[in-house]
Amino acid sequence: MSYLRWALPGLLALLAACSEPEPPPPEPPQDITPVPTLDAAAQRQADAAYYNQLRARWLELEHAERSSPEPETEQPVVAVPPAERKPPVPAAPVPSGATPALAIVIDDVGHNLHHGRRLLALPAPVTLAILPHTQAAQRLAEEAAAQGRSVILHQPMENGAGLSIGPGGLYNGMQPDELRQVLQNNLDSFAPILGLNNHMGSRLTAERQAMDEVMQVLRERNLFFIDSRTTHHTQAAFAAEAAGVPHLSRDVFLDNDRDPAAIARAFSRALDVARREGRALLIGHPYPQTLEFLEWRLAGDLLAEEGVEVVDVVELLGRE
Numbered sequence: 436m437s438y439l440r441w442a443l444p445g446l447l448a449l450l451a452a453c454s455e456p457e458p459p460p461p462e463p464p465q466d467i468t469p470v471p472t473l474d475a476a477a478q479r480q481a482d483a484a485y486y487n488q489l490r491a492r493w494l495e496l497e498h499a500e501r502s503s504p505e506p507e508t509e510q511p512v513v514a515v516p517p518a519e520r521k522p523p524v525p526a527a528p529v530p531s532g533a534t535p536a537l538a539i540v541i542d543d544v545g546h547n548l549h550h551g552r553r554l555l556a557l558p559a560p561v562t563l564a565i566l567p568h569t570q571a572a573q574r575l576a577e578e579a580a581a582q583g584r585s586v587i588l589h590q591p592m593e594n595g596a597g598l599s600i601g602p603g604g605l606y607n608g609m610q611p612d613e614l615r616q617v618l619q620n621n622l623d624s625f626a627p628i629l630g631l632n633n634h635m636g637s638r639l640t641a642e643r644q645a646m647d648e649v650m651q652v653l654r655e656r657n658l659f660f661i662d663s664r665t666t667h668h669t670q671a672a673f674a675a676e677a678a679g680v681p682h683l684s685r686d687v688f689l690d691n692d693r694d695p696a697a698i699a700r701a702f703s704r705a706l707d708v709a710r711r712e713g714r715a716l717l718i719g720h721p722y723p724q725t726l727e728f729l730e731w732r733l734a735g736d737l738l739a740e741e742g743v744e745v746v747d748v749v750e751l752l753g754r755e
């Protein structure tokens with residue numbers, strides 16, 4: 436398998452970008468596209484197979500939800516009992532008995548203006564979680580805010596697999612001052628920003644001290660926090676609670692498996708959580724399959740007929 440050794444660096448780079456879904460490189464103009472040889476086709480197939488293998492490994496490491504089919508029915512997603520949740524700063528509490536609410540956050544936004552604008556065209560208040568120092572970050576943040584949509588910083592944090600997390604990353608080895616400085620720079624890199632959630636972070640979110648530093652900065656800036664829950668060992672919600680930072684935790688990942696049927700099943704799970712708990716938080720990515728699904732699923736009165744309403748994440752913070 437010397438081919439795999441040869442291909443590993445490139446595939447690892449691809450893998451690192453797997454939660455930063457980008458369109459494939461533009462196709463060369465039709466008139467100069469070479470007819471693929473059998474060898475080239477076989478090689479692409481091998482590439483794809485190996486990439487999928489690596490991606491599956493990454494998902495295992497980063498998306499704790501993969502380890503059990505229905506974790507949200509087995510254990511509370513938020514460590515803090517609902518009765519002890521502090522009223523959120525940004526929104527007035529909504530009385531219980533209201534329609535079950537679902538908030539949707541789309542991660543890994545900022546690299547691609549076109550994909551970002553498809554999110555802005557969705558007929559529901561989807562929140563954009565934008566990566567720092569990406570080329571479309573400022574433009575998308577402004578356009579989203581102009582529509583009244585919430586924008587949060589998608590903060591890269593160290594993962595347990597040693598994968599690249601891109602610019603502006605926070606690492607466990609950082610001194611507190613350095614960690615705070617990198618975070619402040621990211622929060623200043625585009626505007627407006629209402630809150631923060633973690634990009635990857637299976638390593639860092641398990642470190643209480645680092646999470647305490649992060650929450651101090653969020654408290655100073657009056658921002659809220661969403662724990663993407665990329666590890667069962669996450670300390671982030673505890674740290675947020677201790678710091679008095681309004682927070683939510685991800686209930687369901689929409690598109691760990693990009694197969695349309697799997698996306699539909701994940702969405703149904705999120706609706707179930709909303710009906711059961713009164714609220715649910717769903718996180719997805721700007722994959723073409725996810726965009727297509729949401730464009731269809733959020734249109735018209737489909738959800739209202741099922742007794743669930745999609746609300747902005749700030750409104751979800753106000754739900755008990």
Ligand SMILES: [Zn+2]
Pocket residue numbers: 454455542543589633634635
């Ligand atoms: Zn991410």
